[in-house]
Amino acid sequence: ASIYNDIQIAKANNRKLLAILLDPDKVVWDTLANLIYKINQSPATHVFIGGSLVESTILDDLIVRIKQNCILPIVLFPGDPSQISNHADGILFLSLLSGRNPDYLIGHQVNAAPILKQTQLEILSTGYILIESGSETAVERVSKTKPLERDNLDLVLATAQAGEMLGSKLIYLEAGSGAQEAVPQEMIRLVAQNIEIPLIVGGGIVDGQGIQKAYESGADLVVIGTAFEKDANFFNTQKKSK
């Protein structure tokens, strides 16, 4: 079955999904076995791999190594076309709809298309919407775009709906990695209720309660990066504290 089909089936059954985001630059090779063990122990349903700026050349090796011991689908979450690996299962083919930088709206995508045609990767067209989250995040810095304001719900909704009308298969509301403030619940709710396609939410979610709030508001898939990166026992701790 395809990654997208599975996401749609999960959404239809109100079964919530969770992605652990790994930044290849921050993965410590020597501790990888333990990291994979922790991923397998966690409630994660997907592994996302990427970052705004990845300098590492270990992407292929990292994915091969994870796949040896982990059956979760591996989805690339690239900052630019250099972050493509045929060893992954799929790729979030992002367009940064909140910004007006043509490189991140269509430029990188044009460069990536011929490369992707040579791979078996499942292409997941994703309308990527950056939301203001307290201070400047890496996405903002690298893409040289401004996030949408937290209180401009109408603009966020119109942007998500435009993405859906353009043919995005997923909408991703992003506060940015390590964000001070996660995407507001009210915003998640409004967008979830007014689009048909699955909704991904991430950035600045640091505890089980934050994950639950995003789910309750209508997120279909939540992305956890920094919290797991800082503490591979993150999901054990969250379970115990309940």
Ligand code: 1GP
């Ligand atoms: C960032 O949404 C992801 O692209 C995850 O963010 O690192 O804050 O969990 P965090």
